[in-house]
Amino acid sequence: MQTNQQAVESNGMSIAIRLRQRALGTLANIYYSGKYLSILSVATILTAWFLVSYYGLANPIFLPAPESVIKTFWQVATVGYQGSTLLEHIGTSLYRILVAFLLACIVGIPLGVLMGTSRSAHRIFNPIIEFYRPLPPLGLYTLLVMWLGIGESSKLALLFLSGLPGIIIATIQAVTDINPNYIRAAKSLGAGRWALIREVYLPGSGPTILTGMRISLGFIYTVLVAAEIVAATAGIGWMIWDSAKFLLSDVVIMGLIVLGLTGMMMDQILKICGKIFMPWTRIKRS
Amino acid sequence: MKKLILSSIGMWAGLSIFSAGAFADKPEEVTVGYLNLVNAQLVTKSLGLVQKEMPGVKINYIKVGGGGDMLRAIAGNQVDFGGLGNPPTAIGVTRGLPIQGIMVLNMLDFVESMVVRTSKNIKKLEDLKGKTIAAPFGSTTHYLLMTALADEGIDPASMKIIDLRPNDIALAWARGDIDAAWFWEPALGAVLKDDAHLFMTSGLMAARGYPTWDVGVVMNDFAEKYPDYVNKFVTAECKGIDFWIENPAETAQIIATELGLALEDAARMMKGTEMVPCAKQLTDQYIGTTEKNGQFVDTLIATSEFLFSQKRLPLVAERSVFEDFIDPSYLETVVQQ
Numbered sequence: 337m338q339t340n341q342q343a344v345e346s347n348g349m350s351i352a353i354r355l356r357q358r359a360l361g362t363l364a365n366i367y368y369s370g371k372y373l374s375i376l377s378v379a380t381i382l383t384a385w386f387l388v389s390y391y392g393l394a395n396p397i398f399l400p401a402p403e404s405v406i407k408t409f410w411q412v413a414t415v416g417y418q419g420s421t422l423l424e425h426i427g428t429s430l431y432r433i434l435v436a437f438l439l440a441c442i443v444g445i446p447l448g449v450l451m452g453t454s455r456s457a458h459r460i461f462n463p464i465i466e467f468y469r470p471l472p473p474l475g476l477y478t479l480l481v482m483w484l485g486i487g488e489s490s491k492l493a494l495l496f497l498s499g500l501p502g503i504i505i506a507t508i509q510a511v512t513d514i515n516p517n518y519i520r521a522a523k524s525l526g527a528g529r530w531a532l533i534r535e536v537y538l539p540g541s542g543p544t545i546l547t548g549m550r551i552s553l554g555f556i557y558t559v560l561v562a563a564e565i566v567a568a569t570a571g572i573g574w575m576i577w578d579s580a581k582f583l584l585s586d587v588v589i590m591g592l593i594v595l596g597l598t599g600m601m602m603d604q605i606l607k608i609c610g611k612i613f614m615p616w617t618r619i620k621r622s
Numbered sequence: 623m624k625k626l627i628l629s630s631i632g633m634w635a636g637l638s639i640f641s642a643g644a645f646a647d648k649p650e651e652v653t654v655g656y657l658n659l660v661n662a663q664l665v666t667k668s669l670g671l672v673q674k675e676m677p678g679v680k681i682n683y684i685k686v687g688g689g690g691d692m693l694r695a696i697a698g699n700q701v702d703f704g705g706l707g708n709p710p711t712a713i714g715v716t717r718g719l720p721i722q723g724i725m726v727l728n729m730l731d732f733v734e735s736m737v738v739r740t741s742k743n744i745k746k747l748e749d750l751k752g753k754t755i756a757a758p759f760g761s762t763t764h765y766l767l768m769t770a771l772a773d774e775g776i777d778p779a780s781m782k783i784i785d786l787r788p789n790d791i792a793l794a795w796a797r798g799d800i801d802a803a804w805f806w807e808p809a810l811g812a813v814l815k816d817d818a819h820l821f822m823t824s825g826l827m828a829a830r831g832y833p834t835w836d837v838g839v840v841m842n843d844f845a846e847k848y849p850d851y852v853n854k855f856v857t858a859e860c861k862g863i864d865f866w867i868e869n870p871a872e873t874a875q876i877i878a879t880e881l882g883l884a885l886e887d888a889a890r891m892m893k894g895t896e897m898v899p900c901a902k903q904l905t906d907q908y909i910g911t912t913e914k915n916g917q918f919v920d921t922l923i924a925t926s927e928f929l930f931s932q933k934r935l936p937l938v939a940e941r942s943v944f945e946d947f948i949d950p951s952y953l954e955t956v957v958q959q
Contacts, residue, residue, distance in 0.1 A: 397697060397717055418933070419779070485799045486786065567756070567784040567794070578785065581690030581760040582934050583697060583717040 400586040408586040417587060420570045426598060429571040433556055436495030440552055444500050445545060448507020449537060469501040473559045486567035498559040499552040506548020510541030546610040550603055557599045649848050651680035655692055655701035657836060658685050660807045660877060660891040661728040666862030668876045675854035687787045690760035696721060702844045703855055705836045707762035712925040715947045716939045720842040722949045725856055726903045727836040731825030733894030734763050736804035737813055738821040751780045753801040756794060759785040762834040763804040766827045768932060807891040808881045833921055856956045860900035867897055901957050909950050919944045
């Protein structure tokens with residue numbers, strides 16, 4: 337009975353100690369890895385925001401107080417904004433982003449490999465990509481709306497086109513940067529064009545392609561609001577655009593924060609996918 | 623670091639001297655944001671009447687697509703004078719934008735109308751169910767569309783109502799993407815020739831007790847610094863309104879040139895909107911006088927209540943907020959002259 341008690345106690349003790357050690361370990365990790373700098377910078381911005389609105393230094397139309405943004409967040413999450421809840425808005429936007437991103441990968445990576453390995457392919461496609469890449473998305477969008485209408489296809493097309501060049505250019509770069517010795521070695525072992533692509537080009541260019549994918553996703557993200565301006569009725573970008581018309585700046589700021597956080601999350605997911613599917617990159621990149 | 627602080631203090635001092643200089647009696651430039659629709663502001667602009675009242679001041683005109691964009695321009699302090707329909711005015715005033723309403727720009731009749739696709743056989747509002755209808759959100763016409771539906775007890779969720787600007791409506795109409803739209807001239811005229819007819823007008827809604835209008839506004843900062851220049855602006859706009867009323871033929875010519883329209887289209891559009899002579903604007907039907915505000919205040923309150931019910935406004939402001947917003951004093955000075 338007593339020993340049992342003791343055992344429980346010592347067990348409890350050890351759990352407490354272990355927890356404390358873990359907490360200390362986490363703290364130490366945060367300190368030594370320099371993560372506290374990131375925490376500090378975010379905390380500074382949040383504190384500044386709070387103080388500025390607390391002391392009434394900013395007009396609430398332009399900078400609403402943090403608590404009103406939180407309240408708005410809760411309200412949009414539970415009641416919704418103009419017919420859709422926050423999750424539905426996020427879902428609509430994520431659907432558009434992901435479809436466009438997948439299409440950009442499906443088209444961009446093979447095209448990039450082709451352009452990186454064949455000089456003629458490079459000559460054929462390069463001028464087209466270089467021409468439309470710097471076009472401002474809204475200029476392009478006007479034309480897309482004329483061609484494809486005000487529905488979903490013009491929005492997806494705009495997002496797709498803004499994501500495509502990043503992937504293609506990164507893929508070309510990745511393929512041309514591969515150490516020629518690898519290619520020679522593979523060729524001397526009798527590898528054909530397809531085997532080369534499968535065994536040398538793709539694995540060797542994986543990390544750079546992944547970077548291209550991350551850049552491309554970022555580009556798609558930046559164009560989201562523009563894509564949802566015309567005739568949308570849901571989506572985070574639309575919510576930001578619509579609420580600005582009604583001067584609901586708390587919804588605007590809340591929407592931007594949600595957009596930023598989901599963007600960071602998707603970038604992290606891409607990084608993790610990279611680590612899982614390309615284990616050989618783990619050494620090179622953290 | 624010290625250098626940076628010193629230089630920023632220097633800059634700040636320089637700026638304050640500069641702005642003290644600008645405090646003199648004359649602004650360097652005046653920016654007028656005007657709505658892309660048919661009213662006497664086009665006459666004022668074309669005849670350079672504001673410039674004539676303000677010699678030596680640079681006058682900038684910025685064309686703004688609709689009320690929502692105008693609100694953004696005002697919130698961003700990009701204009702000195704602007705024009706707003708009653709729904710954006712209700713939004714801006716409730717949200718505390720630093721503006722004052724100084725005159726009536728126009729009363730809206732069939733210059734703002736709902737067109738329907740003739741081949742879709744839409745005879746009554748009920749027939750819009752399941753169709754796609756466009757309106758610029760936050761504007762007068764969006765407000766009237768939602769009001770008309772609410773009046774007949776039709777659920778807006780039973781149709782697809784989308785946000786498009788007038789020019790985009792014309793584009794979407796040509797492609798066949800939409801079945802009905804409530805918007806305004808000049809884009810309206812382009813649509814009317816293509817399987818379309820007028821179904822409802824803003825004038826009909828005014829007769830039902832939902833008047834819509836555009837009011838001229840000035841930024842508070844500007845009005846405090848240069849009250850004389852607000853008078854000058856109102857004088858110029860009043861002259862434009864008088865010109866519109868007295869010279870319809872020449873006005874049509876001006877509008878046709880300004881908007882790049884055929885003369886007969888310009889003449890038709892002109893009839894769809896009413897210009898109110900400045901002396902008449904001081905009566906109870908419009909903005910009223912400093913002692914007693916006119917019915918514009920009632921319209922603003924009714925509009926706010928509706929927008930609140932649509933969850934477009936967080937609250938309905940007190941009557942006094944709207945009374946403070948409307949400032950007939952400039953108009954009174956100008957009319958007395």
